[in-house]
Amino acid sequence: MPSLGADMEAGTLLLWKVQPGDRVKRGDIIAEVATDKGDIEIEVFEDGVVEQILVEPGSKVPVGTPLAVIRSDGEQVSVPAESAGPAAPQRALSEMGPPTELQPPPRPAADRRPRISPAARKLASDLGVDIDTVRGTGPGAAVQRADVERAAETKGALREVSERATDRTGMRRAIAAAMARSNREIPHYYLATSIDLSATLSWLETENEKRSIRERLLPAVLMVKAVAKALGAVPELNGYWSEDRHQPQESIHIGFAVSLREGGLIAPAIHHADRKSLDELMEAMRGLIERTRAGRLRSSEMTDATITVTNLGDLGVEAVYGVINPPQLALVGFGKITDRPWAENGAVGVRPVVTATLAADHRATDGRQGAQFLEALKRHLQEPASL
Amino acid sequence: MEVTYREAMREAIREALQKDDRVFLMGEDVGRYGGCFAVSKGLLEEFGPERIRDTPLSEAAFVGAGIGAALGGMRPIVEIMTVNFSLLALDQIVNNAATYLHMSGGQFHVPLVIRMATGGGKQLAAQHSHSLEGWYAHIPGIKIVTPATIEDARGMLATALADPDPVLIFENSTLYNRKGQLAPEAGAVDIERARVHRAGRDVSLLTYGASLFKSLDAAAALAEEGIEAEVIDLRTLRPLDDETFIGSVTRTHRAVIVDEGWRSGSISAEISARLMEKAFYELDGPVERICSAEVPMPYASHLEQAALPNVERIVSTVRNVVRTHG
Numbered sequence: 001m002p003s004l005g006a007d008m009e010a011g012t013l014l015l016w017k018v019q020p021g022d023r024v025k026r027g028d029i030i031a032e033v034a035t036d037k038g039d040i041e042i043e044v045f046e047d048g049v050v051e052q053i054l055v056e057p058g059s060k061v062p063v064g065t066p067l068a069v070i071r072s073d074g075e076q077v078s079v080p081a082e083s084a085g086p087a088a089p090q091r092a093l094s095e096m097g098p099p100t101e102l103q104p105p106p107r108p109a110a111d112r113r114p115r116i117s118p119a120a121r122k123l124a125s126d127l128g129v130d131i132d133t134v135r136g137t138g139p140g141a142a143v144q145r146a147d148v149e150r151a152a153e154t155k156g157a158l159r160e161v162s163e164r165a166t167d168r169t170g171m172r173r174a175i176a177a178a179m180a181r182s183n184r185e186i187p188h189y190y191l192a193t194s195i196d197l198s199a200t201l202s203w204l205e206t207e208n209e210k211r212s213i214r215e216r217l218l219p220a221v222l223m224v225k226a227v228a229k230a231l232g233a234v235p236e237l238n239g240y241w242s243e244d245r246h247q248p249q250e251s252i253h254i255g256f257a258v259s260l261r262e263g264g265l266i267a268p269a270i271h272h273a274d275r276k277s278l279d280e281l282m283e284a285m286r287g288l289i290e291r292t293r294a295g296r297l298r299s300s301e302m303t304d305a306t307i308t309v310t311n312l313g314d315l316g317v318e319a320v321y322g323v324i325n326p327p328q329l330a331l332v333g334f335g336k337i338t339d340r341p342w343a344e345n346g347a348v349g350v351r352p353v354v355t356a357t358l359a360a361d362h363r364a365t366d367g368r369q370g371a372q373f374l375e376a377l378k379r380h381l382q383e384p385a386s387l
Numbered sequence: 388m389e390v391t392y393r394e395a396m397r398e399a400i401r402e403a404l405q406k407d408d409r410v411f412l413m414g415e416d417v418g419r420y421g422g423c424f425a426v427s428k429g430l431l432e433e434f435g436p437e438r439i440r441d442t443p444l445s446e447a448a449f450v451g452a453g454i455g456a457a458l459g460g461m462r463p464i465v466e467i468m469t470v471n472f473s474l475l476a477l478d479q480i481v482n483n484a485a486t487y488l489h490m491s492g493g494q495f496h497v498p499l500v501i502r503m504a505t506g507g508g509k510q511l512a513a514q515h516s517h518s519l520e521g522w523y524a525h526i527p528g529i530k531i532v533t534p535a536t537i538e539d540a541r542g543m544l545a546t547a548l549a550d551p552d553p554v555l556i557f558e559n560s561t562l563y564n565r566k567g568q569l570a571p572e573a574g575a576v577d578i579e580r581a582r583v584h585r586a587g588r589d590v591s592l593l594t595y596g597a598s599l600f601k602s603l604d605a606a607a608a609l610a611e612e613g614i615e616a617e618v619i620d621l622r623t624l625r626p627l628d629d630e631t632f633i634g635s636v637t638r639t640h641r642a643v644i645v646d647e648g649w650r651s652g653s654i655s656a657e658i659s660a661r662l663m664e665k666a667f668y669e670l671d672g673p674v675e676r677i678c679s680a681e682v683p684m685p686y687a688s689h690l691e692q693a694a695l696p697n698v699e700r701i702v703s704t705v706r707n708v709v710r711t712h713g
Contacts, residue, residue: 119640119671138672145640145671 255305414466485528
């Protein structure tokens with residue numbers, strides 16, 4: 001059971017798309033798993049043959065539980081069912097020559113610490129190299145800096161665009177420069193509003209019942225679309241402050257902040273978010289998140305955003321007071337959707353409420369326009385059918 | 388001009404005596420005999436028996452007298468023949484010189500300088516050849532300096548005398564005859580910083596005293612194999628200049644320490660521990676140490692040479708560290 005988020009502890013296996021004897025290759029979708037955040041497809045990372053299914057559909061198991069045994073090509077049949085962690089390659093004795101220094105080390109089992117020098121470990125972390133994939137050439141097959149450098153070069157050759165996307169040091173530096181510039185140059189003003197989402201969420205529930213797991217919509221999609229529509233009402237917030245002047249843009253490209261598991265974040269652009277249907281947006285966001293985390297963004301996605309949306313609700317945050325990503329003019333933040341006491345028509349009820357915030361550049365707009373934007377955002381978000 | 392280490396040290400003492408009336412030299416055979424390593428030859432004739440004082444063979448007594456003179460406003464240079472004999476004065480050094488400032492609530496500094504010969508290699512056997520400077524570096528309240536170069540032999544004494552607190556100068560006895568160039572204007576040098584003698588990217592050789600020259604010879608041999616060793620003379624063992632050697636290891640990611648002391652509980656052990664504490668994530672392999680064999684120093688020349696760090700051992704250790712560690 002893979003960890004599909006830092007806070008995920010367990011997942012429920014929904015269905016298998018393969019059965020014992022099937023041949024699978026890296027990237028194939030082999031199962032679906034339900035998590036607290038939604039249903040997720042499970043990819044396979046090795047080529048081989050499914051030997052045994054270990055977890056039956058409907059079972060909820062903790063993260064780290066083996067779901068199935070996949071025999072890599074060339075591996076001996078019969079890996080004990082109780083083996084924990086990734087199955088170690090087992091070779092027939094006759095295949096194994098006398099051990100030599102050049103023999104690659106067995107993949108470290110989950111319960112064994114990899115043999116790696118502290119400097120190599122640090123370098124691997126800086127370069128975003130997974131140490132389990134690095135072949136050590138030091139004493140006792142220890143992984144050392146040179147091994148990590150070699151692995152990083154190989155990885156670099158395979159990588160498409162964004163060197164920065166996986167180079168944490170470089171990314172941190174880029175974030176540091178942009179954020180320092182933002183706080184130095186942009187006079188931010190902040191506005192917040194609480195939005196009752198009861199109608200929105202019940203609409204979403206009904207909608208999702210009509211859809212397959214893969215097509216289901218997440219609340220974040222509605223938020224992005226509502227921001228795009230609200231920008232239609234207050235176009236002054238969409239665009240750039242550049243060359244010392246306000247340059248609003250017609251196209252609405254929403255930068256969607258994606259945090260990376262290894263730290264840092266990227267806000268790639270969803271192009272023309274206002275013109276996309278909710279389904280198209282959902283599709284675009286899924287792809288974007290996937291490609292962001294895999295480090296395969298297109299360069300236009302890295303640079304085109306005209307505004308940024310950030311959602312820290314899944315981490316339990318109530319409201320986000322963000323730093324604008326220059327040269328953009330604004331950043332919209334969403335917190336966690338929480339049940340709150342809500343007064344309406346002289347009575348108090350409990351409603352699911354989200355706090356939406358706007359951080360905007362006071363050189364380009366004033367609080368009045370910001371307030372109009374949040375008002376439009378609230379209106380659109382509460383009328384999901386028209387999104 | 389070309390001078391020996393011995394002449395540089397003598398010049399440093401002469402200059403100190405000329406410049407400051409409070410300075411005097413005392414120790415066994417420093418006067419009429421000219422010093423058992425001939426460092427003070429000629430000084431008795433030049434400065435007279437009041438300032439170049441022969442003492443009885445009683446280290447505790449004359450080191451204690453030095454402490455008293457320092458407390459009384461003088462600037463004594465006390466010479467102890469070898470580090471082994473300094474153990475007779477350990478009580479004076481450790482319990483008195485090192486502690487007075489603390490015990491007097493900051494009222495009394497002890498501006499005492501003690502010079503002594505250290506190290507093996509001259510077939511002086513187990514009572515004259517040990518390297519216990521690392522041991523002294525354990526003691527708070529004193530500074531431990533180990534001049535290896537002609538410049539430091541010439542320049543460290545003045546700085547030590549200017550220090551308000553006790554400074555122990557360890558002169559490796561194999562260095563006295565070593566010749567080198569000394570600028571005519573050479574004078575006081577700092578006793579705070581380690582010094583990079585040779586820059587290199589592959590491994591840091593951290594050393595001091597006579598082992599500096601073995602390490603430099605080893606680095607030259609290694610360079611022919613394409614291994615660039617950075618050679619650092621620690622110069623002062625207490626307080627250690629962490630910044631310089633940790634900075635070096637941060638660049639090279641590998642460290643080999645060459646220390647003429649015994650391995651167990653040595654200054655090399657302390658340096659190794661500091662590298663682990665402050666540069667753990669820079670290390671690409673275990674820190675290696677080349678120390679003296681843990682035996683009383685043998686008299687027989689071939690055994691003595693085998694017991695001491697030597698160029699071949701440094702070369703093979705470094706080669707091993709660089710070739711197998713990345």
